[in-house]
Amino acid sequence: GEVDDTQRNNEYILPNWRHCQSHAAHEPALELQPEGRAPEHFAEKLRGAQCQGENDDGDLYFTEVYSHDPELEKFLRDCGTQASRLAFIRGVTDLLIDDEKMQQRSSKTNDLSMSRSKSAKAYGVVGNSGVTDPEQVKMPGSTMLGDRGYNEDEDFQSRDRAKLGWINTTKRGPNLCYKFGQVNYRTNIDQRDVPEKGPTLTLGAMRQVGSQRSYLTLYRNGTGHDTLLQSSDPSLSADKFDYVTTYEDVKYSETFEEAVNKLSDDEEYDPADLLDERDFDRRYVLDSHNVLEVTKGQGGSEWRATRPFHITSTSAHAALPRTTDKLNAMQQRLLQNDIGLKLSTPEEVAQDLSWQSMTKSNLKKESAEKLKEIAKSYGHPISRNKDELADLIRTGPKPDLTMTETEKVLKCSFLAPLQNKDATAHKLGSLNEPNVRGAMKGIFNGLNLELMDLFEPGFVVDKSNKWAGTSLDGLATVRAPTPSQGNETDKEAESLSNNESDDSDEDTSEDSTFHCGVEIKTPSNGSLRTKLNESKHRHGMFTRCNFGGKPCLFSYDLFKRLVYKPEYRTQVMWHAVTCNLEYVLFVAAGENDIIYATLIKIPSDKRRNFFEILQRSLRAHT
Numbered sequence: 001g002e003v004d005d006t007q008r009n010n011e012y013i014l015p016n017w018r019h020c021q022s023h024a025a026h027e028p029a030l031e032l033q034p035e036g037r038a039p040e041h042f043a044e045k046l047r048g049a050q051c052q053g054e055n056d057d058g059d060l061y062f063t064e065v066y067s068h069d070p071e072l073e074k075f076l077r078d079c080g081t082q083a084s085r086l087a088f089i090r091g092v093t094d095l096l097i098d099d100e101k102m103q104q105r106s107s108k109t110n111d112l113s114m115s116r117s118k119s120a121k122a123y124g125v126v127g128n129s130g131v132t133d134p135e136q137v138k139m140p141g142s143t144m145l146g147d148r149g150y151n152e153d154e155d156f157q158s159r160d161r162a163k164l165g166w167i168n169t170t171k172r173g174p175n176l177c178y179k180f181g182q183v184n185y186r187t188n189i190d191q192r193d194v195p196e197k198g199p200t201l202t203l204g205a206m207r208q209v210g211s212q213r214s215y216l217t218l219y220r221n222g223t224g225h226d227t228l229l230q231s232s233d234p235s236l237s238a239d240k241f242d243y244v245t246t247y248e249d250v251k252y253s254e255t256f257e258e259a260v261n262k263l264s265d266d267e268e269y270d271p272a273d274l275l276d277e278r279d280f281d282r283r284y285v286l287d288s289h290n291v292l293e294v295t296k297g298q299g300g301s302e303w304r305a306t307r308p309f310h311i312t313s314t315s316a317h318a319a320l321p322r323t324t325d326k327l328n329a330m331q332q333r334l335l336q337n338d339i340g341l342k343l344s345t346p347e348e349v350a351q352d353l354s355w356q357s358m359t360k361s362n363l364k365k366e367s368a369e370k371l372k373e374i375a376k377s378y379g380h381p382i383s384r385n386k387d388e389l390a391d392l393i394r395t396g397p398k399p400d401l402t403m404t405e406t407e408k409v410l411k412c413s414f415l416a417p418l419q420n421k422d423a424t425a426h427k428l429g430s431l432n433e434p435n436v437r438g439a440m441k442g443i444f445n446g447l448n449l450e451l452m453d454l455f456e457p458g459f460v461v462d463k464s465n466k467w468a469g470t471s472l473d474g475l476a477t478v479r480a481p482t483p484s485q486g487n488e489t490d491k492e493a494e495s496l497s498n499n500e501s502d503d504s505d506e507d508t509s510e511d512s513t514f515h516c517g518v519e520i521k522t523p524s525n526g527s528l529r530t531k532l533n534e535s536k537h538r539h540g541m542f543t544r545c546n547f548g549g550k551p552c553l554f555s556y557d558l559f560k561r562l563v564y565k566p567e568y569r570t571q572v573m574w575h576a577v578t579c580n581l582e583y584v585l586f587v588a589a590g591e592n593d594i595i596y597a598t599l600i601k602i603p604s605d606k607r608r609n610f611f612e613i614l615q616r617s618l619r620a621h622t
Contacts, residue, residue, distance in 0.1 A: 059541070060439045060446075064592040065431040092165075093142040097150060137162045143233070151230065160210030167236065170216065170228035177205045178218045180226040194218060196226050198253030204238025282455055285475060285515060289580045295458035298471050299430070306459050308413040310469035311618070313574035317567050318408035321617050331609050338548030338559070338606070339573070340566040352377060356396040363390040409618075428591070429522040436520045436589045437474055443587065443597045444478060446542035452513065453477040462578050470578040474518030476585070516599070517575040517584040521568065522591070528564075529595075532588050535561050536596040547573065547602040562586065562598045576602040577611050 063069075140163035146155075148171040159166050172179055174187035180194045194203065201220040206213055215237035217229045229236065263269045275283060286293055295303045311319070324332055324343050335341045344352070355363070355374050363371065364386050371389040372382050379398035383389050437454060444451040454476045461469040523529050545558045547569075563569050563586050572584045582602060588595040 059593055060442045061593040062435040062439055065428060065435070091141065093139075095139075095142055095144050095164075097144055097146045135161060139164050143167060148228075156209045156214065160212050165212070165232040166214075167231045167233065168229070170230045172228070176216065176228070178203060178216075178228070180218075194220065194226060195253065195257075196220065196224050197257060198222070199256055201253065202238045206237070281453070282457070285453075285477065286457065286460065289515065290463050291460040291579050292463050293458050293460050294469075297458050298456065303459050303471070307469070307471070310459075310461060311409065311467050311614075312413075312469055312471070313571040314567075315409040315412040316574050316614055317570040318412045319614060319617050320570070321613065326616065327613070330605075331613055334548070334606055334609050335613070339569045340560060353397070355393050358394075360387075360390045360394065363393060425524040428524055429520070432522040432589060432591065433473055433520050435592075436522075436587055436594065437518075439594055440474070440476065440518070443542070443585070443594060444476070446597070447544065447599050448481065449599075450479045450481070451476060452479055454518075460579060462580075468578045470575055472517050472575055472579065473520040474585075475579075476516045476518055477513060478516050478583075479513045514583065515581065517579060517581045518587065519568070519572060519575060519584060520587045520589060522589050529590065532564070532595050535564075539596070541594070541596050543596070543598045545598055545600055547576075547600055547606055558598075559600065562588075562596065563600070564588075572600055573602060573607070573610050577607050 142163075143165040144159055144167075146166065146168045148169045151168055151170050151173070156166065170176070172181075172183055172185075174185045174189065177189065177191060178194055179191040180196050192203075194201070198220060200222040201218075203218045205216045207216070208214075209232075212232045213234070215231050215234060217231070217236065217238045218226060219229065220226045231237075234240070272280075272283065282293070295306055297303065320335060320339075320341060321327065322341065322343060323346060325346050327335070327343075332343060336343050352374075356378075366374075368386060368389070371386060371393065375382060375389050375392050378393060378396065380392040380395075383392070433456075437456070440454055441451045454474055456474050457472055459469055459471050461467075523532060539558060539562065543558065543562065545562065548559055560569070563572060568586070572586060575581060575584050582604070584600050584602065585597060586600055587597045
């Protein structure tokens with residue numbers, strides 16, 4: 001609660017905190033020891049992705065991305081109870097304001113009835129509650145959050161009269177003390193021009209607005225952008241940030257820019273000399289596979305801007321030929337048997353397209369099942385009515401089926417936004433990847449291998465073919481033990497590799513350190529998850545196989561069962577081709593466990609054939 005004046009002289013006040021000495025002065029330090037649980041148990045829960053283990057069945061598990069943990073919830077409530085005896089934080093209500101007449105308005109703002117009404121003089125709840133006099137609105141203890149469209153003096157005066165605080169992004173204007181970049185206004189104020197290029201910098205200013213103070217903060221992020229924030233909260237003023245560059249260091253930014261320009265002109269200057277030890281190790285691994293890391297991470301703006309202008313696994317799969325024309329027998333087996341594409345002969349393609357030139361009466365002479373098959377091959381919906389089927393067939397294949405390889409590549413490079421259902425599944429997969437990487441040591445142990453190092457590279461491109469790029473979920477350095485006498489696990493692994501491939505030109509018994517790509521999939525579909533669990537029970541949690549394998553009459557095709565989609569098989573191959581990798585680990589994971597993992601060996605002749613097929617297909621249409 002509040003402290004009186006007699007206590008105020010003896011307390012140390014932090015921003016938004018008030019110490020209550022009635023407990024702290026006379027009681028020993030409080031210990032929080034939940035019943036039956038050590039603090040280390042709850043510390044593990046707070047680590048998130050690093051919280052993993054192994055149950056009695058040998059299954060690897062970790063904390064779910066989206067989950068409710070009653071123990072952790074109770075633990076945090078207990079923390080709050082104990083902390084409230086030491087200090088008190090004054091409660092603050094945050095309100096959002098937005099303009100309902102603008103596009104991309106906030107639905108959350110509208111749900112809170114905080115959208116501006118049609119009246120230009122009515123704001124927030126004023127315009128939606130029937131109150132016509134803004135002077136009647138008082139909301140002390142609340143903070144209004146707004147974008148840069150709410151920075152007029154009238155806005156701030158109205159909030160001050162309502163006892164409202166504010167936090168606003170701020171646009172450049174003639175009444176501010178700072179400016180940056182090119183401006184289109186005139187002013188008599190001597191504004192300081194802050195360069196957008198330079199190291200991280202924070203500058204601040206303050207002005208009086210009614211009974212409150214408004215703190216203006218200019219922040220330069222170090223990558224060529226400045227932004228402005230205006231707030232009535234003093235804890236958001238410039239001198240409260242720990243990353244503040246002092247006012248005098250503005251001169252340093254000019255020196256910094258001068259030094260960079262000078263170094264760029266120096267022929268002996270090598271930025272690699274400035275790498276730390278970890279980055280140097282990463283660079284060594286990537287250089288050993290003749291690839292260049294062009295973005296530091298994945299998912300950022302630079303990654304999204306770089307990816308569309310390279311051939312990735314998505315565009316490569318679309319560009320692969322769907323006919324046997326110009327393919328030799330080995331290449332046909334690679335696409336049809338190993339990856340699982342449906343290939344047609346040139347004669348079949350010609351016969352297929354001939355249906356659209358037939359008359360409606362001749363088409364109706366065919367059986368309904370035949371017409372349905374033709375309509376399906378043309379990409380049309382299936383109908384029970386022969387008349388409708390005949391009309392659909394006469395329109396020819398859908399445009400998507402007659403696209404050139406160039407059009408397919410462009411369509412797959414510049415992707416349309418995902419639907420809500422697909423976006424949720426995609427986000428779950430991305431969030432789950434750190435969990436799976438945290439369990440990678442146990443996965444490689446299950447494969448009788450030792451994990452030496454693991455990192456997630458950014459977008460990488462082949463130095464010899466700079467149009468080829470890919471994004472690995474991980475790149476591991478792995479050590480394989482030398483097969484020992486009588487070791488059944490090593491013998492089984494060696495036997496599996498030797499028996500499943502008849503076109504590998506390399507010895508499959510590893511006895512040294514090697515690098516392995518990682519591809520992680522988190523299926524969210526319930527029926528697919530059931531299917532993958534069946535594969536796990538049938539083949540085991542940890543397996544090894546060759547790309548494509550060697551199917552026979554009384555055996556299963558292990559590779560195609562575990563890498564369960566043609567698109568994923570292409571992705572595995574493309575990782576190996578682009579990064580010059582012999583091995584790729586494919587992991588199917590649930591929300592809190594590993595379903596199975598398979599170490600795939602991609603023989604060099606198959607990598608070479610795949611690259612030749614794709615290169616020829618792209619050259620023919622680009």
